[in-house]
Amino acid sequence: MAGLYLLINHDHFGIKAMMIDETHPERTVKSRCEVLFKDLPEPPEISDPAEAALFRANLFNTAMDSVAEKMDLQSCSKAVILISPLSVYFRTISLPFRSEKKIQQILPFELEPLLPTSNETCISDFHLLDQQADLSMILTASIAESRIEAYFQKLGSFGIKPKIISPAGYAGAVAFLREHPHISDFAFLHITDERIALILVHNKKPWAVRTLPDSFRTAEALAACLHQTITGFCQKTGEDIAFDLIVGFDQSLSGMDGFLNTLQHSLAERMRHETLNPNALTHQNLQTIDINDLLITVSPDDTEDCLVNFCKGKYRSTSFLKTHFYSIAASIVLFFCMIGSGLFSAGLDNSRLYKKISFIDEKALSIFIKTFPDQKRIQDPYLQMKANVKEILKKTGADSDKNQAVGKEVKVVDALTELSTKIAPAIDVEISSFLLTAGRLVLSGSTDNFNNVDNIKTSLESSDLFKKVDISSAATDKKGERVNFKFNIDI
Numbered sequence: 001m002a003g004l005y006l007l008i009n010h011d012h013f014g015i016k017a018m019m020i021d022e023t024h025p026e027r028t029v030k031s032r033c034e035v036l037f038k039d040l041p042e043p044p045e046i047s048d049p050a051e052a053a054l055f056r057a058n059l060f061n062t063a064m065d066s067v068a069e070k071m072d073l074q075s076c077s078k079a080v081i082l083i084s085p086l087s088v089y090f091r092t093i094s095l096p097f098r099s100e101k102k103i104q105q106i107l108p109f110e111l112e113p114l115l116p117t118s119n120e121t122c123i124s125d126f127h128l129l130d131q132q133a134d135l136s137m138i139l140t141a142s143i144a145e146s147r148i149e150a151y152f153q154k155l156g157s158f159g160i161k162p163k164i165i166s167p168a169g170y171a172g173a174v175a176f177l178r179e180h181p182h183i184s185d186f187a188f189l190h191i192t193d194e195r196i197a198l199i200l201v202h203n204k205k206p207w208a209v210r211t212l213p214d215s216f217r218t219a220e221a222l223a224a225c226l227h228q229t230i231t232g233f234c235q236k237t238g239e240d241i242a243f244d245l246i247v248g249f250d251q252s253l254s255g256m257d258g259f260l261n262t263l264q265h266s267l268a269e270r271m272r273h274e275t276l277n278p279n280a281l282t283h284q285n286l287q288t289i290d291i292n293d294l295l296i297t298v299s300p301d302d303t304e305d306c307l308v309n310f311c312k313g314k315y316r317s318t319s320f321l322k323t324h325f326y327s328i329a330a331s332i333v334l335f336f337c338m339i340g341s342g343l344f345s346a347g348l349d350n351s352r353l354y355k356k357i358s359f360i361d362e363k364a365l366s367i368f369i370k371t372f373p374d375q376k377r378i379q380d381p382y383l384q385m386k387a388n389v390k391e392i393l394k395k396t397g398a399d400s401d402k403n404q405a406v407g408k409e410v411k412v413v414d415a416l417t418e419l420s421t422k423i424a425p426a427i428d429v430e431i432s433s434f435l436l437t438a439g440r441l442v443l444s445g446s447t448d449n450f451n452n453v454d455n456i457k458t459s460l461e462s463s464d465l466f467k468k469v470d471i472s473s474a475a476t477d478k479k480g481e482r483v484n485f486k487f488n489i490d491i
Helices: 049-070 100-114 145-156 168-179 219-237 256-272 291-295 325-371 381-396 412-422 450-461
Strands: 004-010 014-021 028-036 078-083 089-095 122-132 135-144 161-167 186-191 195-202 205-213 243-249 281-290 429-437 440-447 468-476 483-490
Touching: 014 049, 028 049, 049 145, 078 145, 078 168, 089 100, 089 122, 089 205, 100 122, 100 135, 122 145, 122 205, 135 145, 135 205, 145 161, 161 168, 168 186, 168 195, 168 205, 168 243, 168 291, 186 219, 195 219, 205 219, 219 256, 243 256, 243 291, 256 281, 281 291, 325 381, 412 429, 412 450, 440 450, 450 468, 450 483
Parallel strands: 004 078, 078 161, 186 243, 243 281
Antiparallel strands: 004 014, 014 028, 089 135, 122 135, 186 195, 195 205, 429 440, 440 483, 468 483
């Protein structure tokens, strides 16, 4: 149980704060407070984005000071912050692997050209959607780090640490999914005075997130948006799914009954005219819920994989040691087991090696005695036999080097010409090392992906000059931007 915690809903109009007690199975709202930004001092005209961000942070700080005057914030130490989806950038990308560690390493580089604030550091979260061929589909969410820093600094002054920072509409969809495990495919609408958030959930995972302005509060426009989103999902996945329609809104909003009736009528019209698959939205299963009751269920202890949480990196809610304690302990035990087995194996290998050396020494001594029976003093049979053979060859006038094979001589210019000819100009490759010895060429460099490494190998194998081409190594650099390779080429 999370115990006592602070739940903050921060949007364009202000903040709603609730002190929630989760000590017992039933959550209890101990106290609540709402501060509207319009009741605070009028904002000045600001054109610089950095100054605007600073002003928004100060506005939140001023509102929290008002909350602190009305609520006992010293009684809790953790918080859940639900923010407006308008401040979050959702993107769907594809990557050629599923390892979460690799995804975390390269995600900032993949998202950098896709985010509108390329000059500002962002914090991102993600979850895996599906595997298509060799690519993994990933839903990502990003937010400016300055905003997260402002939350931690202000709440930290009250002795409170945020455990979860998540978009309100998205968190509502995940909470609904947790409360209704029998529903796996639905379109979730979170309607507020500020905007409408549309979350398309398939197979118990949010697949698409759209944040719509207040202009979509017309039923026809919203129905068209639902049609477009579901059509895009079907085209991207190749699936034909029937979605339930779930609408969450504050019960204080006026005119919602008429709006929902018109929305159902508009969807029915689209189905009737076959602009929407008749099975795409089971609008007869439309459910309306009180979004406030749903958002109260978001707890600091929530661990759903598909929940977006911007408490990442230095803002992570738990320490690395605490989070991975059992994995670290198991790794330590396995490490010592490997060390023990390695030492035991090395001992066996040494024993076998000494036996082989002893056998070879005895055999060499036997051959030496048979070859040179007159030699009385024997210290090193191999060296002594080598010296004796050289002496005999010298006396007989024989040249020991005459029968040695001569390696093929290849000029450096010829090797470079062959490389330039065989490697296609379209391949982005940089050569960092070129070492040509008798019969072998060692070539090192970098390219932009692993496919090009295989293409270079295939191109060089087609050469008459190069007999055998082996990839000695191929790995990404520290930044994850280039692939370093090394070829061993027999000539």
